[in-house]
Amino acid sequence: xxxxxxxxxxRGVLVLGASTPVGARLCRRLLEDRALRAVMAVGxxxxxxxxLPEDPRLSYHRVDLTRARPVHDLLFGTARDxxxxxxxxxxxxxxxxxxxxxHVQNVESLRWLLSLSERHxxxxxxxxxxxxxxxRVERGLPSLITEDHPVDLSADxxxxxxxxxxxxxxxxxxxxxxxxxxxxxxxxxxxxxxxEGSQLHDYLSAPVCLRSAGFDPMLNVLTRxxxxxxxxxAVYAGGLQGLFNIPGAxxxxxxxxxxxxxxxxxxxxxxxxxPIYEARRWLQGTQFSYRINRGRFHFAAVxxxxxxxxxxxxxxxxxxxxxxxx
Amino acid sequence: xxxGLAMLQSLLGRARRRVASALWAEPLEHLxxxxxxxxxxxxxxxxxxxxxxxxxxxxxxxxxxYWFRVQSHGTEHVPRQGPALLVGNHAGTLPFDAMMxxxxxxxQCRRLPRAVADYFVPSLPYVSTMYARxxxxxxxxxxxxxxxxxxxxxxxxPEGVPGIVKPFxxxxxxxxFRVGHAELAIRHQAPVVPVGIVGAEEQMPxxxxxxxxxxxxxxxxxxxxxxxxxxxxxxxxxxxxxxHEGLRPEDADDPEVVHRASERxxxxxxxxxxxxxxxxxxxxx
Numbered sequence: 001x002x003x004x005x006x007x008x009x010x011r012g013v014l015v016l017g018a019s020t021p022v023g024a025r026l027c028r029r030l031l032e033d034r035a036l037r038a039v040m041a042v043g044x045x046x047x048x049x050x051x052l053p054e055d056p057r058l059s060y061h062r063v064d065l066t067r068a069r070p071v072h073d074l075l076f077g078t079a080r081d082x083x084x085x086x087x088x089x090x091x092x093x094x095x096x097x098x099x100x101x102x103h104v105q106n107v108e109s110l111r112w113l114l115s116l117s118e119r120h121x122x123x124x125x126x127x128x129x130x131x132x133x134x135x136r137v138e139r140g141l142p143s144l145i146t147e148d149h150p151v152d153l154s155a156d157x158x159x160x161x162x163x164x165x166x167x168x169x170x171x172x173x174x175x176x177x178x179x180x181x182x183x184x185x186x187x188x189x190x191x192x193x194x195x196e197g198s199q200l201h202d203y204l205s206a207p208v209c210l211r212s213a214g215f216d217p218m219l220n221v222l223t224r225x226x227x228x229x230x231x232x233x234a235v236y237a238g239g240l241q242g243l244f245n246i247p248g249a250x251x252x253x254x255x256x257x258x259x260x261x262x263x264x265x266x267x268x269x270x271x272x273x274x275p276i277y278e279a280r281r282w283l284q285g286t287q288f289s290y291r292i293n294r295g296r297f298h299f300a301a302v303x304x305x306x307x308x309x310x311x312x313x314x315x316x317x318x319x320x321x322x323x324x325x326x
Numbered sequence: 327x328x329x330g331l332a333m334l335q336s337l338l339g340r341a342r343r344r345v346a347s348a349l350w351a352e353p354l355e356h357l358x359x360x361x362x363x364x365x366x367x368x369x370x371x372x373x374x375x376x377x378x379x380x381x382x383x384x385x386x387x388x389x390x391x392y393w394f395r396v397q398s399h400g401t402e403h404v405p406r407q408g409p410a411l412l413v414g415n416h417a418g419t420l421p422f423d424a425m426m427x428x429x430x431x432x433x434q435c436r437r438l439p440r441a442v443a444d445y446f447v448p449s450l451p452y453v454s455t456m457y458a459r460x461x462x463x464x465x466x467x468x469x470x471x472x473x474x475x476x477x478x479x480x481x482x483x484p485e486g487v488p489g490i491v492k493p494f495x496x497x498x499x500x501x502x503f504r505v506g507h508a509e510l511a512i513r514h515q516a517p518v519v520p521v522g523i524v525g526a527e528e529q530m531p532x533x534x535x536x537x538x539x540x541x542x543x544x545x546x547x548x549x550x551x552x553x554x555x556x557x558x559x560x561x562x563x564x565x566x567x568x569x570h571e572g573l574r575p576e577d578a579d580d581p582e583v584v585h586r587a588s589e590r591x592x593x594x595x596x597x598x599x600x601x602x603x604x605x606x607x608x609x610x611x
Binding site for chain 1: 328329331332333335336339365366367369371372373445446448449450451452453454455458463464466467468469472
């Protein structure tokens, strides 16, 4: 973390992934600041599906981040003209899909964005929303995860994890190395809500939740409100670079999570879970993959938010309204 | 149908908790009088939860009182608040020594010792969950650092597995100490209370051990008796050692300093063990 030099409030903010629920909320929160001149919301969905508020300072742009030219034109066209100085990137692919296109959206687009931002005339700050799933969870590692915890670089990690780790490390590797551009990476706990790409939410949407017999690890989940607030604080934390864990206000065992969701909890021998959930995924088209979650379905993994509290002034305030996704 | 079953499961869970609260009212009240950092939903971030801990306490209290008939000496040396480390000798095939110290400190000192388990323990089904609910944490540097920063009392056995598996003929001869506890004590300026445990070495003499490759356990012990023998435990708490005296926290990076501090603790524990052996009248008395 660097010391904060003098920094003025942002003039304009560009939100990539504004059509996601957290993105739309962030746009709304940012517009509450009357001093902010422009909010550029960028998404792939049509405007009517983006759920954005009406405000003369808000403009919506449909841009496919997997294509470099439109991204370039957006940054060096409208964004430059509006004097946008902060960019928030929340546009990772949410579904548990795989393939080149997903990788381009998750990793390559960030590479372009970093490269373009460095030579952009007005951008001064980039906030990247990363995920707690980048951390490795296994025996022998601390249950309370600080920012220096090992990341999951295992060879058999699914693309969903690999892409997130690669994007996160890409952003971290450029931190402090880019002249005139500040980088802040927020490793957010899982937002337990629909349409957030939450593996746990998909898991809890099944009427019967299987878990590994004999293991009941502690989990930490985040609400949309707290995720939005953390991003907003990062937008305004000018002069501050760094990597911050963003935990939620709910820390609870997996069994309690299942019970509060009103689901039937069935412990089964651990080795059966992967084939059962893989079969469910293929047969029902669901998102939950046991391979992604094997570690945290056995060992406790709770984010330590000390650095975010000290650096950003972030403190989780909102508990999940159980059952989630109402 | 599954919704109905889920509701039934939830109701049964609530009823179970209510019955458990009534059955173990006394240990539960005792544990509730010990403050802990509730991270929401009644658990701390490591999974400690008073009701489950009360169940453990109620079972272990019986062992403590009637089976091992524990006699403790020097409990006034255990700090009643602030970060500290209890460091003891480890033996006996199964970790009843840790359980007896845990029970003893809760009952006598009204503090919850956070026992630090070896790295393989969190991967043992059921055991890991039961331990976590009772306040045990996996032995990683990050976990113990977080607990000391939170002002908790740690219970550490620096001999680790080599201590608990040592042959009967080598009883009460301490194995080499790992030095992590000394480093932590210096870095966090926390006192170390040496603990000499007498009795554990005779509770379950080991006749063999089977190496297992497919499990997270380092081996499967084959004890002489299926149950621990009703030996009498004598737990001696020594005067706190301030390993950090005259040192700065950054001196914890000096291997020589840390090794010396660890040896100091080992000698203090060995002295307490020797004293305990001298004072006891017999293995079962």
